[in-house]
Amino acid sequence: MPATQLTVNGRARTVDADTDTPLLWVLRDNLGLTGTKFGCGQGVCGACTVHLDGQAVKSCQTSLKEAAGRSVVTVEGLSKDRSHPVQKAWIAEDVAQCGYCQPGMIMTAAALLKRKAHPTDHDIDEAFADHICRCGTYPRIRKAVKRAAGGVQ
Amino acid sequence: MTSRRDFLKVTGAAGAGLVLGLHLEARPRSGETTKTAFHPNAFLTIRPDGTAQITVPKTEMGQGVRTALPLAVAEELDLDWSKVEVVTGQPGPEFKSMQTGGSTSVSTTWTPLRKAGAAAREMLKAAAAARWKVGTAQCRTERGFVLGPDGQKLGYGDLAGAAAKLPVPKDAPLKKAADYRLVGKRTPRFDGPAIVTGKAIFGLDVRRPGQRFAAVLRCAVIGGQPKAWDDAKAKAVRGVKAVVKVPTGLAVIADSTWAAFKGRDALAATTTWEEGAARDFSSSALAAKMKAALTGPADDARREGDPAKVLAAAAKVLEAEYSFPYQAHATVEPMNATTALSEGAAEMWMGSQSPNRAQERAAATLGLKPEQLKVNVALIGGGFGRRLGTDFSTEAAQVAKAAGGGPIQVVWDREDDLRHDLHHPATLHRLRAGIDGAGALAAWTHRIAGPAVLRSWTGGQKAPSQATTETNGAYDIPYAIPAVAVDFAEVEAPTPLGWWRGIQIVPNVFARECFLDEVAHALGKDPLRFRLDLLGNRGIVKFGRDKADIRRLKKVLEVAAAKAGWGRKLPAGRGLGLACHAYDGRTYAAEVAEVSVVKGRLKVHKVTCAVDCGLVVNPSGLESQVEGGIAFGLSALFSQITWEKGRTVQTGYHDFPVLRLADMPVVETHVIPSAEAPSGMGEPPVPVAIPAVLNAVFAATGKRIRKVPIEDGLI
Numbered sequence: 001m002p003a004t005q006l007t008v009n010g011r012a013r014t015v016d017a018d019t020d021t022p023l024l025w026v027l028r029d030n031l032g033l034t035g036t037k038f039g040c041g042q043g044v045c046g047a048c049t050v051h052l053d054g055q056a057v058k059s060c061q062t063s064l065k066e067a068a069g070r071s072v073v074t075v076e077g078l079s080k081d082r083s084h085p086v087q088k089a090w091i092a093e094d095v096a097q098c099g100y101c102q103p104g105m106i107m108t109a110a111a112l113l114k115r116k117a118h119p120t121d122h123d124i125d126e127a128f129a130d131h132i133c134r135c136g137t138y139p140r141i142r143k144a145v146k147r148a149a150g151g152v153q
Numbered sequence: 154m155t156s157r158r159d160f161l162k163v164t165g166a167a168g169a170g171l172v173l174g175l176h177l178e179a180r181p182r183s184g185e186t187t188k189t190a191f192h193p194n195a196f197l198t199i200r201p202d203g204t205a206q207i208t209v210p211k212t213e214m215g216q217g218v219r220t221a222l223p224l225a226v227a228e229e230l231d232l233d234w235s236k237v238e239v240v241t242g243q244p245g246p247e248f249k250s251m252q253t254g255g256s257t258s259v260s261t262t263w264t265p266l267r268k269a270g271a272a273a274r275e276m277l278k279a280a281a282a283a284r285w286k287v288g289t290a291q292c293r294t295e296r297g298f299v300l301g302p303d304g305q306k307l308g309y310g311d312l313a314g315a316a317a318k319l320p321v322p323k324d325a326p327l328k329k330a331a332d333y334r335l336v337g338k339r340t341p342r343f344d345g346p347a348i349v350t351g352k353a354i355f356g357l358d359v360r361r362p363g364q365r366f367a368a369v370l371r372c373a374v375i376g377g378q379p380k381a382w383d384d385a386k387a388k389a390v391r392g393v394k395a396v397v398k399v400p401t402g403l404a405v406i407a408d409s410t411w412a413a414f415k416g417r418d419a420l421a422a423t424t425t426w427e428e429g430a431a432r433d434f435s436s437s438a439l440a441a442k443m444k445a446a447l448t449g450p451a452d453d454a455r456r457e458g459d460p461a462k463v464l465a466a467a468a469k470v471l472e473a474e475y476s477f478p479y480q481a482h483a484t485v486e487p488m489n490a491t492t493a494l495s496e497g498a499a500e501m502w503m504g505s506q507s508p509n510r511a512q513e514r515a516a517a518t519l520g521l522k523p524e525q526l527k528v529n530v531a532l533i534g535g536g537f538g539r540r541l542g543t544d545f546s547t548e549a550a551q552v553a554k555a556a557g558g559g560p561i562q563v564v565w566d567r568e569d570d571l572r573h574d575l576h577h578p579a580t581l582h583r584l585r586a587g588i589d590g591a592g593a594l595a596a597w598t599h600r601i602a603g604p605a606v607l608r609s610w611t612g613g614q615k616a617p618s619q620a621t622t623e624t625n626g627a628y629d630i631p632y633a634i635p636a637v638a639v640d641f642a643e644v645e646a647p648t649p650l651g652w653w654r655g656i657q658i659v660p661n662v663f664a665r666e667c668f669l670d671e672v673a674h675a676l677g678k679d680p681l682r683f684r685l686d687l688l689g690n691r692g693i694v695k696f697g698r699d700k701a702d703i704r705r706l707k708k709v710l711e712v713a714a715a716k717a718g719w720g721r722k723l724p725a726g727r728g729l730g731l732a733c734h735a736y737d738g739r740t741y742a743a744e745v746a747e748v749s750v751v752k753g754r755l756k757v758h759k760v761t762c763a764v765d766c767g768l769v770v771n772p773s774g775l776e777s778q779v780e781g782g783i784a785f786g787l788s789a790l791f792s793q794i795t796w797e798k799g800r801t802v803q804t805g806y807h808d809f810p811v812l813r814l815a816d817m818p819v820v821e822t823h824v825i826p827s828a829e830a831p832s833g834m835g836e837p838p839v840p841v842a843i844p845a846v847l848n849a850v851f852a853a854t855g856k857r858i859r860k861v862p863i864e865d866g867l868i
């Protein structure tokens with residue numbers, strides 16, 4: 001089995017795993033990056049969201065083969081020092097409750113703001129349509145996205 | 154009343170600074186034995202470098218105990234919050250009851266934790282006073298320093314060693330609420346920075362050297378067992394190491410989670426099942442039994458006056474049936490636990506709301522004494538009562554035992570988690586209201602039929618408190634009604650059950666508050682006025698094991714209604730609804746929902762909540778619980794677990810929907826200022842959300858919804 005090469009958080013990585021393995025498990029089990037979470041494995045909860053060449057994707061629905069040769073960014077790689085505007089906004093709004101779904105939420109928020117600097121409520125609704133937070137942090141997620149967009153000082 | 158036997162003692166050597174062990178025996182609630190009462194314990198360490206470590210005797214699951222509990226200590230001790238480190242305790246002799254549930258973490262630890270902080274503060278002051286040769290009373294503390302009468306200043310770290318040699322004061326004075334510097338201020342979650350960087354370690358994130366992963370192939374039918382299987386195809390999956398029989402099914406052990414899942418799926422294709430006695434169980438069969446139980450024998454939870462007589466003589470009798478389905482916890486982090494075995498000892502990592510029970514049961518599985526099994530309590534990716542169960546941790550121990558070692562992480566997938574949840578059971582409710590000749594509500598009866606959750610907690614036994622536990626929220630109906638009967642008719646079901654956020658109070662308050670709304674409308678009365686009149690001018694009222702202060706309940710109802718603009722004109726298709734409840738007689742919550750129904754689609758625009766939970770330790774945490782509790786309640790309006798052929802019909806979030814961001818209403822929280830001791834906030838916002846919304850649907854449309862989940866096309 002030939003090893004697969006990809007870039008994760010700016011670093012070239014070689015992974016020896018079946019190429020049908022979901023990127024989620026490559027990150028968590030092969031590379032030890034457990035910030036990306038397993039929630040459903042069915043692509044409907046968003047806990048596993050990472051950036052693939054800058055786009056938010058569900059890593060449980062993305063095979064290693066699809067990620068080959070591409071650049072993956074996980075929550076661990078969003079910033080070196082918790083300085084990403086989304087991370088700062090998440091702390092400022094005290095968003096997290098249990099916190100388990102939040103890495104996925106944060107990756108979606110970061111991708112949304114890259115695509116649209118000042119998202120509307122409707123944009124936010126759509127961006128998070130595939131995410132679940134069972135604790136119900138939604139009002140604060142909305143506020144934090146707006147804060148990160150510069151909407152709340 | 155059992156007297157408190159809290160005590161403090163210095164447990165650490167001077168070289169480590171001041172280590173204060175806080176041993177406490179909290180007063181049991183009436184009805185609880187000392188065996189079931191909480192026995193929290195906490196450690197406080199002040200290190201020579203001035204940092205402080207606080208060990209929390211409860212499990213963090215998003216409700217904020219790793220912030221709120223340390224705040225109580227830090228407040229009394231005048232710690233610099235930025236120098237506080239928080240760790241979670243480990244079950245064992247030092248932490249005998251870490252059980253985390255019932256919205257009791259703050260209320261049971263608030264006083265002892267403050268006492269510990271105050272004692273440490275006095276010891277540090279005494280150490281400083283001795284060094285400066287001044288009186289202790291001349292010293293004061295401020296953000297990690299002791300200040301002397303003549304401008305002297307020493308950090309706690311410099312004093313910790315000397316303080317550790319001093320006697321622990323028995324009754325160190327507690328601060329007045331007016332002097333609080335941390336308590337009552339918005340404090341962000343302690344774990345926030347770790348969470349937003351992906352560094353927070355949940356149970357599923359535990360990685361030990363040489364760790365393997367396991368998936369268990371379970372029979373979809375409750376209690377079913379594999380009859381025959383061929384493990385060749387599973388073992389042919391790259392990374393699969395072994396297939397072992399365990400009590401819950403067949404465990405596939407592999408070097409990655411994905412390989413374990415693939416191996417499990419390959420094994421499933423070859424497995425035949427002995428489905429067992431539950432194979433014929435279905436929701437429709439249960440519904441018929443519940444219907445029959447509405448008129449059969451039942452256990453009284455409350456009986457006052459002679460409701461039958463009053464109903465027979467009533468000028469008007471209203472009657473309705475309400476139903477609530479099975480529900481799942483659906484935590485986003487599926488069940489999991491990691492076990493490592495060694496000679497005569499073992500270690501586990503898990504997110505558990507019952508660490509002590511989990512330890513005892515897993516140790517028994519492994520043939521060890523509890524103290525031979527070290528249990529590390531990880532952060533919990535959603536609890537809601539699910540992780541009070543020990544099924545998943547015991548199973549993980551069984552897998553490690555069968556596989557002969559470890560470390561092995563047993564990982565449930567979404568379908569495992571939903572199907573083999575410890576579900577909240579369905580209930581059917583029949584309510585009757587008797588109106589007398591003067592138009593007053595003179596009799597109220599509420600029969601609840603369904604499986605008993607409490608049996609899941611008592612080893613299958615029927616506890617004396619079964620009827621009150623299963624009718625909680627119904628038997629303690631707070632309104633002044635001359636004749637009241639609330640009873641519980643148990644209906645057997647083979648499904649494993651467990652506690653769910655808001656417990657039986659959720660369906661019971663749904664039925665109670667919606668039916669009361671029906672009565673108000675039938676009498677042509679405003680639902681708010683009707684409730685306030687029925688609450689009356691009463692003070693503390695006792696209901697069986699609980700009592701509630703009716704004045705506090707009235708206050709939250711009035712505040713929620715006023716803030717929501719109760720009575721204002723709304724456009725067609727829009728409505729306001731309200732509900733209130735005194736949760737276990739400790740936390741008072743009222744919610745007003747504003748909804749619209751457009752083309753049969755329900756939109757909840759806003760929920761205005763007023764709460765009185767005594768003194769608020771962390772307003773940010775409190776508001777989180779209100780927002781989250783409302784989300785949890787609203788979610789249940791659209792979800793259900795149903796059973797066919799002994800198995801759940803639902804298998805994931807696609808058919809067990811959880812509320813999403815676009816459907817989350819605006820939530821406005823109003824706190825009634827209070828000097829009463831803090832009670833609890835994890836559950837109280839949940840039960841009132843459902844009736845508030847459904848009463849608003851009635852106001853908007855004239856349609857009365859008596860069945861959860863709301864069926865398509867019903868509104």
